[in-house]
Amino acid sequence: MSYNLLKGKRGIIFGALDEKSIAWKVAEKAHDEGATFTLTNAPIAMRMGKINDLAAACNAQVIPADATSMEDLENLFTKSMEILGGPLDFVLHSIGMSPNVRKSRPYGDLNYDWFQKTLDISGLSFHKVMQTADKLDAMNQWGSILALTYIAAQRTFPDYSDMAQAKALLESIARSYGYFFAKKNNVRVNTISQSPTMTTAGSGVGGFDVFFDYAEKMSPLGNATAEDCANYVVMMFSDLTRKVTMQNLMHDGGFSSSGITSELIENLTE
Numbered sequence: 001m002s003y004n005l006l007k008g009k010r011g012i013i014f015g016a017l018d019e020k021s022i023a024w025k026v027a028e029k030a031h032d033e034g035a036t037f038t039l040t041n042a043p044i045a046m047r048m049g050k051i052n053d054l055a056a057a058c059n060a061q062v063i064p065a066d067a068t069s070m071e072d073l074e075n076l077f078t079k080s081m082e083i084l085g086g087p088l089d090f091v092l093h094s095i096g097m098s099p100n101v102r103k104s105r106p107y108g109d110l111n112y113d114w115f116q117k118t119l120d121i122s123g124l125s126f127h128k129v130m131q132t133a134d135k136l137d138a139m140n141q142w143g144s145i146l147a148l149t150y151i152a153a154q155r156t157f158p159d160y161s162d163m164a165q166a167k168a169l170l171e172s173i174a175r176s177y178g179y180f181f182a183k184k185n186n187v188r189v190n191t192i193s194q195s196p197t198m199t200t201a202g203s204g205v206g207g208f209d210v211f212f213d214y215a216e217k218m219s220p221l222g223n224a225t226a227e228d229c230a231n232y233v234v235m236m237f238s239d240l241t242r243k244v245t246m247q248n249l250m251h252d253g254g255f256s257s258s259g260i261t262s263e264l265i266e267n268l269t270e
């Protein structure tokens with residue numbers, strides 16, 4: 001069902017790789033809710049993914065950008081404003097990658113060049129995105145900027161490795177830039193901490209299936225799906241959440257507030 005929550009709003013959506021991607025679901029929902037936007041992903045993902053299918057379905061243009069490159073980001077924001085006809089109302093950062101996780105390096109034997117890459121791609125890029133938008137005056141009054149994160153920023157999930165540090169950095173950047181963007185032109189900046197979700201990035205983490213099942217049993221409402229997340233993102237982009245800023249918003253079916261659940265007790269007593 002559509003409520004026209006984003007009618008007339010313009011934005012940029014990072015990170016739609018394939019139909020499992022959270023950003024893919026957000027693009028579909030944002031389109032249904034009346035938004036216009038550009039889609040972007042790393043140049044290499046253009047070849048691997050299916051972003052052009054999504055672009056056709058959403059009547060959106062695709063602009064490749066490596067989120068760690070200031071030059072690419074400047075081009076992305078400038079072109080997006082030209083194509084969409086003015087400054088933006090929303091930006092979704094839905095980006096994550098760790099070479100150490102991808103190559104299963106143990107936490108006690110991390111490659112530090114890769115660690116820096118993890119931090120740059122998955123954390124610092126959020127600052128680069130916002131600094132670019134800030135310098136180009138690319139955000140409209142009462143705009144909304146969001147990034148996706150995971151609870152491993154606060155609690156240890158061993159297989160999440162250096163991504164935990166990247167997410168802690170990401171969440172901290174949201175609080176700091178949230179202050180400056182609020183003062184500048186009432187733009188809000190938040191992170192959404194999402195349940196484990198079956199996507200390319202998600203299932204790259206070791207033991208993901210067990211991880212997913214555990215979270216499902218530990219969440220009184222069950223895991224939040226990518227579609228659930230897209231609904232939440234749309235609400236955060238809408239005018240109904242104008243005073244929510246500098247927050248890490250838990251979107252996890254109650255996982256983060258649960259100590260144990262009857263499902264887990266049953267499992268452990270079997």
Ligand SMILES: NC(=O)c1ccc[n+]([C@@H]2O[C@H](COP(=O)([O-])OP(=O)(O)OC[C@H]3O[C@@H](n4cnc5c(N)ncnc54)[C@H](O)[C@@H]3O)[C@@H](O)[C@H]2O)c1
Binds near residue numbers: 015018022023150202
């Ligand atoms: N899947 C989960 O379990 C889960 C849980 C909580 C949070 N998240 C977060 O949600 C976000 C989206 O991930 P997803 O699960 O939809 O997986 P996904 O693999 O579909 O999306 C990750 C995206 O990051 C992009 N990316 C990687 N390097 C990039 C770069 N240098 N420049 C631009 N883009 C780049 C990839 O191309 C891909 O589109 C990530 O921030 C992820 O950490 C995922």
